[in-house]
Every structure is written in structure tokens, then in C-alpha cells.
Amino acid sequence: MSREMYNETNLDKIEVNAEPPIEEPARQYYFMAKCREWVREFERINGRRPSFFTQTFGCQMNARDSEKLSGILETVGYQSTESEQADFVIYNTCTVRDNANQRVYGRLGVLNRYKKSNPQMKVALCGCMMQEPTVIEKLKKSYPFIDLIFGTHNIYKFAELLYTSFETEGMLIDIWEDTDRIVEDLPVERKYPFKSGINIMFGCNNFCSYCIVPYVRGRERSREPREIIREIERLVADGVVEVMLLGQNVNSYGKNLDEPITFAQLLQEVEKIEGLQRIRFMTSHPKDLSDDLIAVMKQSKKICRHLHLPLQSGSTRILQQMNRRYTREQYIELADRIRREIPDIAITTDIIVGFPGETPEDLEETIDMVRRVKYDNAFTFIYSKRTGTPAAAMENQVPAEQVKEGFDRLLKVVQDTAREQVAKYQGRVMEALIEEVNESDASLVTGRLSNNTIVHVPGDASLIGKIVPVSLDECHGFYYIGHCV
Ligand code: SAH
Ligand code: SF4
Numbered sequence: 388m389s390r391e392m393y394n395e396t397n398l399d400k401i402e403v404n405a406e407p408p409i410e411e412p413a414r415q416y417y418f419m420a421k422c423r424e425w426v427r428e429f430e431r432i433n434g435r436r437p438s439f440f441t442q443t444f445g446c447q448m449n450a451r452d453s454e455k456l457s458g459i460l461e462t463v464g465y466q467s468t469e470s471e472q473a474d475f476v477i478y479n480t481c482t483v484r485d486n487a488n489q490r491v492y493g494r495l496g497v498l499n500r501y502k503k504s505n506p507q508m509k510v511a512l513c514g515c516m517m518q519e520p521t522v523i524e525k526l527k528k529s530y531p532f533i534d535l536i537f538g539t540h541n542i543y544k545f546a547e548l549l550y551t552s553f554e555t556e557g558m559l560i561d562i563w564e565d566t567d568r569i570v571e572d573l574p575v576e577r578k579y580p581f582k583s584g585i586n587i588m589f590g591c592n593n594f595c596s597y598c599i600v601p602y603v604r605g606r607e608r609s610r611e612p613r614e615i616i617r618e619i620e621r622l623v624a625d626g627v628v629e630v631m632l633l634g635q636n637v638n639s640y641g642k643n644l645d646e647p648i649t650f651a652q653l654l655q656e657v658e659k660i661e662g663l664q665r666i667r668f669m670t671s672h673p674k675d676l677s678d679d680l681i682a683v684m685k686q687s688k689k690i691c692r693h694l695h696l697p698l699q700s701g702s703t704r705i706l707q708q709m710n711r712r713y714t715r716e717q718y719i720e721l722a723d724r725i726r727r728e729i730p731d732i733a734i735t736t737d738i739i740v741g742f743p744g745e746t747p748e749d750l751e752e753t754i755d756m757v758r759r760v761k762y763d764n765a766f767t768f769i770y771s772k773r774t775g776t777p778a779a780a781m782e783n784q785v786p787a788e789q790v791k792e793g794f795d796r797l798l799k800v801v802q803d804t805a806r807e808q809v810a811k812y813q814g815r816v817m818e819a820l821i822e823e824v825n826e827s828d829a830s831l832v833t834g835r836l837s838n839n840t841i842v843h844v845p846g847d848a849s850l851i852g853k854i855v856p857v858s859l860d861e862c863h864g865f866y867y868i869g870h871c872v
């Protein structure tokens with residue numbers, strides 16, 4: 388792991404007995420200094436540093452948020468552990484589908500038992516699920532042992548909340564309905580030294596009719612380009628070679644800034660950063676993908692040959708009910724244009740099966756779309772009814788057996804298509820960023836091609852973080868076995 392302290396603030400120089408500053412991030416550094424005093428007292432009494440464990444559910448944005456939580460915990464003196472029996476356990480939750488919620492409730496039962504055997508243990512919950520009032524009611528009623536609950540909009544206040552919870556008996560809850568602020572320059576603890584996610588925007592304004600994200604992440608807010616560039620420059624100085632620009636709909640980046648800028652323009656600025664070698668981004672909404680973006684990708688030496696372009700459904704009728712604002716024909720035309728301009732690009736997607744009113748014919752159209760676009764990979768999801776979204780109130784919910792049957796049929800076509808696409812590169816030499824030692828065979832390391840395909844090659848840990856040419860010798864379905872050349 389590696390930590391960036393964006394702020395030169397030395398916690399020792401902060402006067403902890405003074406009133407807390409009003410402005411951010413100074414206020415949070417003040418509370419970090421206060422927390423550190425608390426941690427030192429813990430150390431004096433227990434003869435060891437307190438430990439922490441974070442568990443992230445959901446998307447890359449949540450993963451990045453968890454790195455911010457870890458950054459603060461490490462800064463104040465906590466020690467990270469892989470064990471859930473830690474002194475501080477925090478779950479950063481997701482609520483995009485109901486099974487994400489169920490996993491959290493399941494884990495909470497286990498935590499309750501751990502807490503009974505370690506009375507010093509503190510349990511915190513944050514993230515998207517906490518933005519739902521029904522969830523908070525349930526937690527208050529059935530999980531009273533939780534110490535701290537906060538949401539997505541006030542995560543920047545984590546140091547302050549942590550300190551307040553040290554001083555509070557029982558459950559501390561702080562949830563905001565929305566926010567227009569973005570607080571910069573808090574510490575971050577990266578999971579990988581050589582690659583990093585970067586938030587370029589927060590929230591979503593699209594309100595796809597099935598989706599809860601706009602309700603739990605609030606309205607779209609873009610970060611200032613200079614803040615993004617500054618963050619990436621610092622990451623590169625700290626050893627990062629690949630960045631992933633993150634937003635629910637990166638193609639609408641910059642529209643609401645005082646000095647508007649497009650996503651394509653931002654990419655051109657990021658491209659100029661010396662020492663940065665690879666640029667990825669997630670997610671692109673098809674309705675906002677511009678010709679400028681395709682042109683910038685085509686010319687770029689750094690932007691990876693991978694585009695995640697969620698389809699959701701191949702039926703225009705269902706797309707309209709989903710409020711996706713493109714038709715089947717528009718999507719096909721867009722995918723064709725991208726493949727024509729950037730022939731070696733991998734296109735991946737997300738698909739939902741069982742949206743209200745979906746007929747077997749609609750699903751056939753989706754399956755046909757997978758064959759036509761030839762997705763390099765697709766994440767398929769069974770529709771999950773999210774309370775408060777327009778689709779939850781639709782009457783014609785699809786029976787579970789029909790959904791299951793359709794889902795299996797779709798999955799098979801997705802897998803066949805993906806295998807064919809991946810196999811196209813057999814025998815080629817391509818560059819891979821080596822990410823880790825192979826989990827099941829320590830004589831191999833695992834790398835990722837620009838198009839996101841995984842390749843395992845003989846090698847050792849000294850290769851991690853390096854971009855090396857590899858020969859793609861044997862295709863094994865979704866990955867390659869190869870060797871460095
Ligand atoms: N902003 C991204 C998606 C974020 S959610 C985008 O628009 O592409 C990731 C994926 O979860 C979505 O693409 C969708 O396929 C799936 N998803 C969202 N809500 C869902 C629901 N209620 N049921 C099933 N899948 C859902
Ligand atoms: Fe959800 Fe649609 Fe926003 Fe993606 S674009 S987060 S699917 S509402």
C-alpha cells in the first residue's frame with residue numbers, strides 16, 4: 388500500500404486544544420490530530436496499536452472512497468489488518484441490487500459475535516446503502532451494536548465523525564440528503580502502488596428508471612480539471628503508471644463547471660502528464676459519447692483500447708422504459724463507428740435481464756445485440772427492484788422462472804462471444820502491465836493488456852508495476868498464458 392498526504396500539514400503542529408477550524412480540509416486535519424491522541428492513549432493502555440479492517444461492496448467509486456477511509460485511519464495511527472476481528476471495522480456499502488444489501492446484513496451478524504468477544508471493537512457503516520431511510524430504520528432496530536453510520540455525501544468528514552464517535556455512547560448517525568461540495572486534499576491509502584482510480588465527478592443526473600444511484604449519490608458534480616491534473620501528477624511522482632478516471636457518466640464531465648470543459652478535452656490534458664503511461668475511464672453512457680472522444684482515443688498513445696459501454700437492453704421499447712435515451716439502432720451505429728475508428732478496441736457492457744415488461748422477444752433482441760456488437764465481455768445482472776425508483780412501481784414485473792431461463796440463455800451467448808473475441812489475439816506480442824504474483828501459481832505473474840485482457844507469464848514480484856511486452860501463447864477462454872519477450 389502507499390499513502391499520499393496531499394497536505395503538508397504536520398499533525399504535530401496542530402493545536403488540539405484550540406477550537407476546531409471552520410474551513411476544509413483544515414478542520415479534518417484538526418480532527419485527525421485529535422484522533423491520533425486517542426490512538427496513542429489506546430496504545431499506552433493496550434501495548435499495541437489499534438487495528439482496522441475495511442470491506443468494500445460495489446463499484447470502483449466505492450473502492451476509491453475506501454482508500455480515502457484507509458488513508459485517514461493510517462494517518463491517525465491505526466494499523467491495517469486482513470482480519471475482520473479488528474478494533475475498527477468499517478463496511479463501505481452498495482445498494483445497486485438487493486443482493487449487495489443482503490451480504491451486508493449477513494456479515495453484520497458475524498460482526499456482532501466478534502464484538503461480544505472484543506468489547507473495544509468499533510463497527511462503522513457508510514456508503515450508498517446508508518442513504519436509504521428504510522435501511523437506517525432497520526439498522527437502528529435490529530443492529531444496535533453499530534457505533535457509527537454515515538453516508539456518501541459527508542464521507543470527507545470521516546475524521547471528525549470518528550473522533551465524535553470515540554466521545555459518544557451508542558450509535559452515532561450522520562446522513563446528509565445531498566451536497567454540492569467537493570473537499571480536496573485529504574489523505575489516501577492506495578491499494579496498488581502503480582495504479583489508481585481518480586474521481587473526476589460525483590453523482591448522477593440520468594435517472595435510469597431501474598437505478599438507485601442518483602438517489603444515493605446525489606446530483607452530478609465535476610471536479611475542477613486543475614485538481615484532477617494535480618492529483619494525477621502527484622500520483623505519477625509517487626510511482627503510478629496507470630489511472631482510471633471515475634464517474635457514473637464520464638461523457639457528461641465538465642458541463643456544470645464555471646468554465647465548462649468536455650471529457651475529451653480533459654483526456655487531452657491528462658495525456659500530457661509526463662510519466663503517466665496508461666489512462667482508463669469508467670463509465671461511458673452511450674447517449675453522451677461524442678465524436679471528439681472517439682477522435683481523442685484514436686490519436687492517443689496512452690488511452691487504453693477498452694471502452695465500457697453499458698447497453699442494458701437491446702430492445703428499443705425496453706430502453707425507452709428504462710429512460711436510457713438511445714435506441715437499439717443508435718447504439719449499433721455507435722458501436723460500429725467505434726470499432727471502425729479504433730479496430731483493436733475491446734468493448735464491454737452491462738446488461739439487465741428481467742426489467743418490468745420484458746418479453747422473450749425483447750430478450751432475443753438483447754441476445755442478438757451481443758452477437759452483433761461482439762462484446763469482449765459483458766456483466767449480466769438480474770433486474771432488482773429498488774424502492775423509490777420509477778421501475779419499482781411498474782406493474783408488469785417478470786416472473787422469476789422466466790428471468791432465470793432468459794438470463795442463462797444470454798449468459799451462454801455472452802461467454803461464447805467473449806471467448807471468440809479474446810482468442811483473436813493468439814500469437815500476438817502486446818504490452819501488459821504486470822499487477823501481481825499469480826494467486827495459485829507463484830512462478831507466474833498476472834498482467835493486463837491495454838484492452839483489459841488478463842495474461843499470466845512466468846516471472847517474479849520484481850516485474851510488478853512494469854509494462855512489458857508479452858507474447859500471447861495460449862488462449863484459455865478469457866485469459867492467456869504467455870511469456871515475456
Ligand atoms: N453509471 C453506470 C452504471 C452504474 S451501476 C452506467 O450508467 O453505465 C452498474 C450496473 O448495474 C448498471 O450498468 C446496470 O447494468 C446495473 N444495475 C443498476 N441498477 C440495477 C438494478 N436495479 N437491477 C439490476 N441491475 C442494475
Ligand atoms: Fe444509474 Fe443510469 Fe446513472 Fe448509470 S447513468 S448510475 S445506470 S442512473
Ligand code: F3S
Pocket residue numbers: 444445446447448449480481482483515516600603604
Ligand atoms: Fe453501488 Fe453506490 Fe457504486 S450503489 S454500484 S457503490 S455508486
